[in-house]
Amino acid sequence: MQPASPDTRKFFYEHLGLNDRLLERCLAEALSAGGDYADLYFEYVTASSLVVDESLVKSASQGISAGCGLRVVSGERTGYAYTDDLSPERLLRAARTAALIASGPSKQQVQGFREAPPSAGLYPVATTGFDAETAAKLELIQRGNRAARAYDARIVQVQASFADELRRILVAGSDGSFATDTQPLARLNVSVIAKEGENMARGSSGGGGRVLLDFFLTDKTPEYFAIEAARQAVLQLGAVPAPAGEMPVVLGPGWPGVLLHEAVGHGLEADFNRKKTSAFAGLIGQMVASPKVTVIDNGTMPNRRGSLNVDDEGSPTQETVLIENGVLKGYMSDKLSARLMGIADTGNGRRESYQHIPMPRMTNTYMLAGEDDPGDIIRSVHRGLYAVNFGGGQVDITNGKFVFSASEAYLIEDGKITAPVKNATLIGNGPEALKYVSMVGNDLKLDEGVGTCGKAGQSVPVGVGMPTIKLDKMTVGGTGN
Amino acid sequence: MFFVTSTATVTINAIGQEFVTDIVTKALRAGATDAEVVFAEGDEFETLVRLGQVEQLKEAGSRALGLRVFQGLRTASTSTSDLSPEGVQQLISGAMSLVRVTSEDPFVGLPEREEFGALAVDLDLYYEDVYALPVIERIEYARRTEAAAMAADVRIQNSGGGSFDAATGRKILANSRGFVGESRRSSCSISAQPIAQLAEGGMQRDYWYSSQRSLHLLDSPEDVGQEAARRTVRRLGARRIPTQRVPLVFAPEIARSILGAIMGAINGNAVYRSSSFLAGKLGETVAGDNLTIIDDGTTPGGFGSAPFDGEGLPTRRKVVLDRGVLTSYLLNTYTARKLGLQSTGNASRGLAGSPGIGAGNFYLEPGAKTPEEIIAAIHSGLYVTDLIGHGVNIVTGDYSHGASGLWIENGELTYPVEEITVAGNLKEMLHNISVVGNDLIFRSAVACPTICIEGMTIAGE
Numbered sequence: 001m002q003p004a005s006p007d008t009r010k011f012f013y014e015h016l017g018l019n020d021r022l023l024e025r026c027l028a029e030a031l032s033a034g035g036d037y038a039d040l041y042f043e044y045v046t047a048s049s050l051v052v053d054e055s056l057v058k059s060a061s062q063g064i065s066a067g068c069g070l071r072v073v074s075g076e077r078t079g080y081a082y083t084d085d086l087s088p089e090r091l092l093r094a095a096r097t098a099a100l101i102a103s104g105p106s107k108q109q110v111q112g113f114r115e116a117p118p119s120a121g122l123y124p125v126a127t128t129g130f131d132a133e134t135a136a137k138l139e140l141i142q143r144g145n146r147a148a149r150a151y152d153a154r155i156v157q158v159q160a161s162f163a164d165e166l167r168r169i170l171v172a173g174s175d176g177s178f179a180t181d182t183q184p185l186a187r188l189n190v191s192v193i194a195k196e197g198e199n200m201a202r203g204s205s206g207g208g209g210r211v212l213l214d215f216f217l218t219d220k221t222p223e224y225f226a227i228e229a230a231r232q233a234v235l236q237l238g239a240v241p242a243p244a245g246e247m248p249v250v251l252g253p254g255w256p257g258v259l260l261h262e263a264v265g266h267g268l269e270a271d272f273n274r275k276k277t278s279a280f281a282g283l284i285g286q287m288v289a290s291p292k293v294t295v296i297d298n299g300t301m302p303n304r305r306g307s308l309n310v311d312d313e314g315s316p317t318q319e320t321v322l323i324e325n326g327v328l329k330g331y332m333s334d335k336l337s338a339r340l341m342g343i344a345d346t347g348n349g350r351r352e353s354y355q356h357i358p359m360p361r362m363t364n365t366y367m368l369a370g371e372d373d374p375g376d377i378i379r380s381v382h383r384g385l386y387a388v389n390f391g392g393g394q395v396d397i398t399n400g401k402f403v404f405s406a407s408e409a410y411l412i413e414d415g416k417i418t419a420p421v422k423n424a425t426l427i428g429n430g431p432e433a434l435k436y437v438s439m440v441g442n443d444l445k446l447d448e449g450v451g452t453c454g455k456a457g458q459s460v461p462v463g464v465g466m467p468t469i470k471l472d473k474m475t476v477g478g479t480g481n
Numbered sequence: 482m483f484f485v486t487s488t489a490t491v492t493i494n495a496i497g498q499e500f501v502t503d504i505v506t507k508a509l510r511a512g513a514t515d516a517e518v519v520f521a522e523g524d525e526f527e528t529l530v531r532l533g534q535v536e537q538l539k540e541a542g543s544r545a546l547g548l549r550v551f552q553g554l555r556t557a558s559t560s561t562s563d564l565s566p567e568g569v570q571q572l573i574s575g576a577m578s579l580v581r582v583t584s585e586d587p588f589v590g591l592p593e594r595e596e597f598g599a600l601a602v603d604l605d606l607y608y609e610d611v612y613a614l615p616v617i618e619r620i621e622y623a624r625r626t627e628a629a630a631m632a633a634d635v636r637i638q639n640s641g642g643g644s645f646d647a648a649t650g651r652k653i654l655a656n657s658r659g660f661v662g663e664s665r666r667s668s669c670s671i672s673a674q675p676i677a678q679l680a681e682g683g684m685q686r687d688y689w690y691s692s693q694r695s696l697h698l699l700d701s702p703e704d705v706g707q708e709a710a711r712r713t714v715r716r717l718g719a720r721r722i723p724t725q726r727v728p729l730v731f732a733p734e735i736a737r738s739i740l741g742a743i744m745g746a747i748n749g750n751a752v753y754r755s756s757s758f759l760a761g762k763l764g765e766t767v768a769g770d771n772l773t774i775i776d777d778g779t780t781p782g783g784f785g786s787a788p789f790d791g792e793g794l795p796t797r798r799k800v801v802l803d804r805g806v807l808t809s810y811l812l813n814t815y816t817a818r819k820l821g822l823q824s825t826g827n828a829s830r831g832l833a834g835s836p837g838i839g840a841g842n843f844y845l846e847p848g849a850k851t852p853e854e855i856i857a858a859i860h861s862g863l864y865v866t867d868l869i870g871h872g873v874n875i876v877t878g879d880y881s882h883g884a885s886g887l888w889i890e891n892g893e894l895t896y897p898v899e900e901i902t903v904a905g906n907l908k909e910m911l912h913n914i915s916v917v918g919n920d921l922i923f924r925s926a927v928a929c930p931t932i933c934i935e936g937m938t939i940a941g942e
Contacts, residue, residue, distance in 0.1 A: 049834070056584035061834045062575055063560035064568075067543065076531075080539040084562040094541070100616065101538050134582055157754045193756045193876065202756065202876040242881070244904065244940035245724035275531070277641055277676055279684065357537060392871040394883070398676055398686040399719075401900050403870035403883035425872040425881040425902050427940075477872070477881045477902025479938040 008180035009115070012042055012170045016066070016086050020113060025088075026070065027110040027174045029095035034104025035074040037335070038095075039173040041312065042068045042086075043354040047165035050134070052141045054157070055149075060134075067354040070094045073336060074102040080357050113178035119309035120316065122302045123210035125166075125182050136213050137162045144190045144222035151230035154237065157193035160222070162186070164208075171314030179314030184210050185305065185461060187449065190226045194233035203233030204407075207448025209305040209463075220448065232389065232408055235420050242409065242424035242478025248381045249426065249474040250412065252388030253374070253445035257466030260295055260365050261453065262393040262402040263430045264288070268322050268330075269348070269360040269455075270337035272397050279400030279431050280328065288328045289434030292370050295323040297332055299347055299363030305449040306364035306463035313349035313358050320346045322365075323434075334360045352458040362453060366465030370440025374468040377439045379415040385476050386410045386417050387426070400430035403477075425477040433474065441468030496520055496544065496564070498663060501655045504569055508550050508657075511577050515551040515591050515657045517792075519830055520544070523650040526612070530623040531642035532631075538616075547832035550576040554585040560832040588818040592792050596814075596824065597660040599789040600796065605782040607665035608695035611647040619645045622671055622702055629706025630675040634714045641674030641686060643706065647696075654830065660793035667694050668784075671702055673709040677717055685716035687867075692924065694782055712866070719885060719897035722941045728862040729903060729934050730855055730889065733920060735865050736929035740843060742873045742880070742907055743774065744927070747801060747809070748838045749816025749827075751875055758878035758908055759807060767807045768911035771848065774802035776811065778826065778841025785842040785926030791830025796841055799825055805911075811838050844928040848917030852931040855916050857892040863939060864889055865903065878907035884939075898941075905937040913937075 012018045023040060030038035044066040051059040067084035068091060079101025081094040144160035164186035171179050189206030205228035207220050216222060251259060264280070272278035280288065289295070299317025301307050308317050313335050321329045333341070334349030337360055350361035378386060386409060393404030405425045410417045446465035453462040501520045508516035522544040529537040546569070547560040557579035561572045614622070627643025647669040655661040672690035689709035691700035731739070743759070751757035759767060778796025780786050787796050792814055799809045812820070813828035813836050829839030856864060865886040872881035881904035887894045905913075918931030 047833075050582075056586050057582060058584065058586060059835055060557040060579040060583045061559060062579060063547075063833045064571070065545070065560075065562045067562060077535055078537045080537065080541075082541040082543070084543045084545070097540050100540075101535065134579070138582055157756060193754065195755070200755070200758075200876050202874070236877075242904075244902075244938045246942060275641075276639055277684075277686065355541065355543065357539065394869040394871070396686070396869060398684050399716075399899065401869070401883065401885070403872070403902070405870055405872045405881065422877065423872065423874045423879045423881060424904065425870045425883055427870075427883045427900055427902050429900055475900065475902065475940055475942075477883070477904050477940045479881075479904045479906070 008168050008170060008182045011168055016044065018042065022088055023172045024110045026091050026095045027172065029092050030070055030072045030099050031174055032106045033099045033102045034106065035072040035099065035102035037073045037174055039071050039171060039313065040068060041354055042170040044168045045165055049161065049163040050137050050141060051159065051161045052145045053159045055145055057138060069354040070098045071357065072098045072101050076340060077101045078336070078357055082355050110174050110176065112176060113172055114176050116179040116310065116314065119181055120300060122300060122307045122309050123184055124212050125184065133213060140188060140216050140222045144188065144226040147223040147226035148190055148192050148230045151227055152234050154194045154196050154234055155192050155230050156195045159191045161189050169312065173314065177314055179310045181309045183308065184212065186211055188216055188222060188225060190229040192229045192233045194237050196237050199237050201233045201236030203229040203231065203236065205229040205232065206450050209303045209449040210307060211303050235408065239420045239422045241480035242421040243385065243476055243480045244478045246473050246475050248384035249471045249476065250377055250381060250384065250386045251466065251469050252386065253441065253443045253466060253468050255447040255464065256387060256390055257366055257447060257464035258390050258393050258404050260367055260466060261362060261462070261464050262395040262404055263428060263433050264295060264323065265362050265365045266395050267397050267400065267430050268332060270331040270333035270341060270343065271360050273331050274337050274341050278397045283328050283431065284330070286328055287326045288431050289323050289326040290437040291326040292440045293323055293326050293434050293437050294368040295365065296320065296368065297322055297362055297365045301364050304364050304446065304463045305451060305461045306362065308363065311347045311349045312351045315345050315347045315349060317347040317363060332360050332362060334358055350460050352460055356458050359456065361455060361460050362462050364446065364463035364465065366444065366446060367467065369442050369444035369467045372439040372441050374441045374443050377441055377468050377470045378412060378417060380439065380470065381412045382414060384412045386412050395430060401427065402430050403427045421478065427475045427477060433471065436472040437469050438472050439470040443467045496522065498653055498655065498661050501653045502661060504548065505655050505657050508548060508573050508576070511573050512552065513550040513577065514553055517549045517591060517656040519547045519832060520653040521650065521832060523648060525648045526619065527644065527646045528620050528623050529642045529644050530620060530627055531640060533624060533628065535620055536642060545832050546572060548572050548576050549835065550580050551590060552580045554587060554589050555580050555583045556589050556835065557583055558834055588815055591656055591658050592794055592814045592824065594658050597658065597793045598795040599662045600779060604786045604788055606694060606786060607667045610696040611649060611667045611669040613696060625702035626671045626673045626706045629703040630673040630710040633707050633710030634677065636677045636679065636714055636717060637675045637710055638678065639676040641676060643673045644671065646670050654789070654793055656793060662789045662793055664788050669693060669696055669699065671699060671705055673706045675710050675713045677713045679717050683717065685713055687712040687716060715887065716885065716897050719899035721900050722888065722898050722939065724940050724942065726936065726938055728859050729937050730859065730862060730864045731932050731934065732864065732866050733922065733929055733931055735868055736932045737927050738868055740774065740845060740927050740929050742875065744811065744840050744843055745875045747811050749810050749812040749820065750838060752810050753816050753819040757875050762807050763810065765807055766805050768802055768805040769914055770805040771917055772802055772805055772911065772914060773800065773846040774844070775846065776801050776840050776843045780842050783842040783923065783926065785840060790826045791828035791836045794824055794826045794828065797826045811840055813838050840926065842923065842926050844921060845917065845930060847919045847921040847930045850916055850918055852918050852920055855918055855931055855933050856889055856894065859889045859892060862889040863898060864894055880905050880907050880910065901939050901941040903937050903939055909936060910934055
């Protein structure tokens with residue numbers, strides 16, 4: 001792996017043999033049968049992963065993946081081809097394949113590109129050499145391993161891992177648009193198993209973002225994640241069955257914001273609304289949440305896992321208000337839906353890799369802080385659930401039903417947090433659930449940087465955030481009374 | 482209009498076994514004591530037709546290499562999509578540099594020479610016909626599938642689309658202990674995702690598909706579209722039900738998820754770490770005596786079949802659960818050595834990292850009752866037709882999912898139900914499966930007949 005160069009265009013041109021003339025020829029070929037728009041997406045990703053398991057460095061791997069995706073858009077139609085062979089012959093052949101979607105006379109030649117102004121600089125680019133980095137990453141996960149084992153004698157298994165990637169992209173469009181970006185992404189994770197007699201429990205904690213190694217030395221140390229994972233596992237050893245049925249639910253700050261991602265986020269992606277397949281279709285301007293609720297999607301937050309200087313169509317990311325004081329304000333869009341719906345491109349066009357067609361996706365999605373004291377929120381509940389950590393979630397965007405799985409939750413009895421409960425799924429209806437938000441805390445927190453969102457088979461890194469909130473009713477999927 | 486037939490099957494500079502074994506040799510020359518190389522290439526074609534119009538057309542191919550090196554008891558791995566001499570050189574030097582940082586682990590290493598092998602029979606995994614149709618006819622398959630769904634019911638006026646997808650893949654695995662294996666596979670599928678709506682609102686979508694290794698085995702687009710429509714409109718007007726405990730009947734495509742959880746719980750990686758509720762339970766009764774589960778990587782044409790596993794061992798058939806007694810885990814070489822057992826030929830190999838573990842064709846042996854008989858015997862209960870979420874904890878066995886389905890009253894399916902959860906613990910659920918249906922159909926590598934489970938909790942209103 002080469003050390004990263006901030007000059008991404010130079011990287012592609014010098015290392016992969018691209019030049020303006022070749023890009024123009026590919027775009028002309030892509031539009032040879034007509035079409036409204038064509039673009040080329042070049043990607044070069046280096047990724048590495050290290051795992052300490054049973055106190056041994058069991059796994060070390062690195063990989064390089066490079067390729068180009070070529071797209072032709074004609075009305076609502078998209079033709080797509082990709083190649084991992086970046087020779088001019090292969091690129092031109094892929095362009096001809098993508099061109100099959102259109103049927104008409106060739107469009108005029110593409111001549112010259114307007115390179116986007118210097119990027120917003122939301123994240124740093126590494127300059128250290130690979131070997132030095134490997135040693136430093138190993139030290140981080142060894143520290144995580146030691147801290148988790150030292151936390152409690154009941155911690156019997158520890159797996160600590162560090163995974164990072166550097167993704168360089170170059171996007172050139174038939175409208176002359178041209179953008180590049182170099183995107184770091186790192187994550188440290190600690191997973192543990194606690195055992196007491198026959199009783200076992202798991203705990204996991206991790207985080208990171210578009211950060212360099214120093215983040216894990218200063219901001220969030222391996223010990224921070226290790227202790228958190230161990231704490232969760234030991235706590236779960238004493239968990240009682242989760243209750244079953246409708247009850248007030250208080251969600252803690254930070255990662256429980258996955259509620260927003262599932263309950264409203266996906267339903268507000270423009271493609272589903274353009275096709276009227278979302279439960280939120282046609283609800284712009286209507287109340288879809290309590291007046292205390294304002295939800296934002298923001299791709300411009302420095303160093304966050306979901307942030308991007310430019311999206312995967314080369315458009316700058318932005319801060320988009322989705323719900324303001326309970327009223328549905330807007331959708332997250334890519335270029336295609338923006339054009340077809342006559343709305344703004346919000347810079348949410350994302351894709352998993354060069355092998356995938358871009359579509360509207362979330363970046364960092366969060367609820368703005370309110371005025372309530374988190375302590376008061378807990379005290380206001382007679383009998384309910386307090387959930388602070390979650391696994392994944394899922395939504396059926398058409399009927400609006402969504403779930404998310406609590407991995408750390410407690411009973412609230414007479415205004416006090418009491419027994420920890422076992423894993424349970426929470427279920428609700430997206431366009432209705434946030435209407436039951438009666439209190440919003442003053443403690444907005446973003447997640448630690450672990451989220452990966454899946455849509456139509458494509459995974460992309462995202463962030464979520466939320467203050468402590470109270471939902472007057474939600475269905476908790478436990479087995480207890 | 483589409484005049485050009487597919488070019489996806491044309492391969493320029495075909496990569497052969499020699500290219501792969503040559504990299505093994507180079508890795509040894511660079512200082513590895515053992516090495517294993519995997520080459521994978523694939524072509525894919527996808528088309529989506531929505532409301533009768535082509536919406537997406539995708540066609541492409543890719544190739545990549547993965548290398549695992551050993552130096553004594555250390556191991557590391559690299560992967561690349563750059564097959565040039567420089568790319569291969571970087572693949573090897575990267576791995577040799579990484580292997581220095583890993584720990585010595587006495588259980589690490591390739592399988593022993595006598596273990597290698599590939600099934601001699603042709604498993605019928607590759608059919609050229611998945612690409613036989615010209616593009617325009619593939620689009621027609623997708624269009625017909627959607628059209629059949631749209632025509633089936635007046636309440637279906639919108640759609641997520643109809644699709645036709647096809648893919649082929651080829652894999653070569655070679656190592657320094659003399660194994661070289663090559664396998665090819667193909668698949669194609671059609672699907673429809675209609676959206677139905679009542680006059681007063683309330684949209685529902687569902688989905689149906691047919692997936693096969695050969696085009697001529699696919700269900701007709703009309704059958705798939707009509708089934709998708711039937712599944713969608715039966716959800717219209719769904720309501721919530723109170724929190725309660727009643728028998729649950731899991732439809733086959735839902736019952737599959739229970740098998741998936743068992744597969745995770747007997748995965749050698751979870752077992753040797755004791756991070757599974759089935760770890761250490763070999764030889765013990767863990768389920769009712771009406772449950773027998775088979776893992777078989779040798780079935781001709783199977784979605785989970787392969788001539789050799791991810792480490793070059795022949796795949797095999799094994800009884801995993803024999804009338805409720807746990808008789809086998811799913812193991813690769815590393816996890817088998819950790820547990821003092823033999824590999825079960827279940828190594829899976831991606832490009833990057835160490836081999837993982839995967840099942841072959843994994844299924845619950847069918848019982849005697851038809852699904853209709855199972856439902857008819859229930860006074861009050863829920864027929865579960867969809868699950869959402871990721872609510873299985875393999876360590877504890879805790880199970881909690883979002884669900885929807887049809888209410889059973891006096892042995893008959895009545896109204897649709899949604900926005901509820903179903904929860905229990907797998908340790909108990911495996912003992913509480915009261916009936917196993919006779920409707921075992923392989924629609925994918927994991928297959929399960931209809932089952933009835935007692936004692937689970939529905940959380941609702």
